[in-house]
Amino acid sequence: xxxxxxxxxxxxxxxxxxxxxxxxxxxxxxxxxxxxxxxxxxxxxxxxxxxxxxxxxxxxxxxxxxxxxxxxxxxxxxxxxxxxxxxxxxxxxxxxx
Numbered sequence: 001x002x003x004x005x006x007x008x009x010x011x012x013x014x015x016x017x018x019x020x021x022x023x024x025x026x027x028x029x030x031x032x033x034x035x036x037x038x039x040x041x042x043x044x045x046x047x048x049x050x051x052x053x054x055x056x057x058x059x060x061x062x063x064x065x066x067x068x069x070x071x072x073x074x075x076x077x078x079x080x081x082x083x084x085x086x087x088x089x090x091x092x093x094x095x096x097x
Contacts (some may be wrong), residue, residue, distance in 0.1 A: 001055060009052040017041075017048020050078075 001009075021044020025037040032040065050057075060080060061073030 006053070006056065010049050013048035013050075013052025014045045015048070017044035017046065017051075020044045020048065 018041050021041040022037060024044065025032040025035075025040035035043070054074065057077030058070060058074045059077070061075065061077030062068075064076050064080070065073055067073060
């Protein structure tokens with residue numbers, strides 16, 4: 001997949017996620033009261049962008065594991081950003097004390 005196609009997929013995923021988040025907040029009053037319509041739209045956009053980029057997460061996982069197992073590569077690729085966030089959060093807590 002070339003960059004132009006990737007960007008188009010991500011833009012469509014973000015747009016569909018925004019729309020899905022707006023519809024979800026409109027139809028689910030408890031969600032709208034908890035995080036608001038804007039929050040639901042933001043989460044929808046983030047999930048849409050992730051869904052549109054699953055192939056790239058799999059490619060990153062393949063670089064790390066050097067394995068052909070697609071499920072393993074996708075799992076590793078999705079966990080790497082979470083691990084990075086956890087390490088940064090831990091470092092900030094250590095520096096803050």
